[in-house]
Amino acid sequence: MSLFEKYLALGQWISQEEQLALYKYLSRTKASAYRDDAKRLLAEGELIRQIADGEILYRVLRNKLIYRAKEMNRAEYSEVIREVNLSRFHSVNISKFVKFFAQAEVDVICNYPLPGIDQEAGSGFNWVVFPCYDLNYYSRGKGKVKGFLMKLRAKDHELLQKLLAS
Amino acid sequence: MPITIPKPTNLIPKLVKAKVPVWLVAAIVAADVVAVQLAQPKEPICTLKVDYPHHSTSVKKYSGVDAIKVNIVSKCDVDQSYTLVDATILEKVGGKILNHDFLQVRANADSDQRTKAFFKNLWKTCKFGSQVEYAGKARGEVHLVGGKVVSVSDDSGKYFPQKCQITAK
Numbered sequence: 001m002s003l004f005e006k007y008l009a010l011g012q013w014i015s016q017e018e019q020l021a022l023y024k025y026l027s028r029t030k031a032s033a034y035r036d037d038a039k040r041l042l043a044e045g046e047l048i049r050q051i052a053d054g055e056i057l058y059r060v061l062r063n064k065l066i067y068r069a070k071e072m073n074r075a076e077y078s079e080v081i082r083e084v085n086l087s088r089f090h091s092v093n094i095s096k097f098v099k100f101f102a103q104a105e106v107d108v109i110c111n112y113p114l115p116g117i118d119q120e121a122g123s124g125f126n127w128v129v130f131p132c133y134d135l136n137y138y139s140r141g142k143g144k145v146k147g148f149l150m151k152l153r154a155k156d157h158e159l160l161q162k163l164l165a166s
Numbered sequence: 167m168p169i170t171i172p173k174p175t176n177l178i179p180k181l182v183k184a185k186v187p188v189w190l191v192a193a194i195v196a197a198d199v200v201a202v203q204l205a206q207p208k209e210p211i212c213t214l215k216v217d218y219p220h221h222s223t224s225v226k227k228y229s230g231v232d233a234i235k236v237n238i239v240s241k242c243d244v245d246q247s248y249t250l251v252d253a254t255i256l257e258k259v260g261g262k263i264l265n266h267d268f269l270q271v272r273a274n275a276d277s278d279q280r281t282k283a284f285f286k287n288l289w290k291t292c293k294f295g296s297q298v299e300y301a302g303k304a305r306g307e308v309h310l311v312g313g314k315v316v317s318v319s320d321d322s323g324k325y326f327p328q329k330c331q332i333t334a335k
Contacts, residue, residue, distance in 0.1 A: 012286035013228040016269050019287070078274070110287060117228050122239075122284025124274035129250065140269060 003166040008052045011113030021159035023132040026102040038097035051105045054112030067104045071112045099133035212242040212308040214318035219255045219300040221328045232330050235289035236302040241282045248274045249283040251306035258299040292330035299325035
């Protein structure tokens with residue numbers, strides 16, 4: 001079992017710091033697949049993907065990209081978990097889609113893990129309000145300028161190196 | 167012939183003029199107050215429960231790392247949509263208090279207990295060995311079904327010692 005496969009089963013045992021490492025790992029290693037998905041989603045308006053024990057429904061609605069999620073054995077999707085405004089420029093949108101897909105997959109990995117490891121009580125979907133691609137993530141909501149400076153100083157979690165090396 | 171029952175407050179001046187006993191006037195006023203209160207919609211009550219931060223055997227078992235974890239639950243007497251929380255683990259070291267903040271988290275209502283929302287993934291790695299005291303605090307807001315928002319906050323109370331130090335890692 002690879003290290004990434006191990007993390008697909010951890011769910012709530014993934015810390016907030018590790019979630020950022022997972023996001024960066026997915027953004028880098030699945031960028032090509034995400035770009036293909038972005039083009040398909042822009043053409044068709046809807047896309048479904050699975051990861052861990054969850055399913056993600058992506059939709060482009062007017063000028064927004066949204067995602068909803070569900071556990072594999074459930075019938076109904078959640079309400080909209082995250083949304084991002086789209087740009088007029090195609091290349092900017094592709095970049096946004098890549099980041100959005102990576103974030104959605106991290107959210108679902110944390111909430112709908114593969115079976116095998118006990119999860120504590122509580123089934124409500126949990127997520128960090130500011131996504132990893134938002135500079136407010138680094139400033140904890142205190143603005144993008146501060147977030148940019150904090151991001152420059154931030155060091156990668158050791159998990160990222162371990163995932164990339166595995 | 168229909169009988170019209172006058173509002174209690176309209177009766178008071180007339181009763182006073184008619185030299186009605188004081189106790190009767192007081193009883194009518196009290197009944198009026200109770201009637202007004204019963205007609206008001208009941209305010210929802212929500213609480214946040216922050217458990218004391220602890221060296222988690224579960225994180226060690228499943229993630230393989232030593233960590234200080236804090237459990238948080240929001241609970242209301244009506245159904246909620248979700249709760250937003252800003253949480254902190256406070257570490258008391260050498261007379262100083264160090265804050266270990268978590269990123270703001272949203273937890274949707276539990277699917278089986280719609281009045282509650284449980285927060286997960288709130289832990290920080292630590293270095294096992296040194297005894298350090300910890301407390302937890304959090305504040306946030308509960309968004310109820312229907313749109314009402316209730317502010318909540320809690321702290322774990324006094325500091326509890328744990329044999330693992332976050333700042334030592």
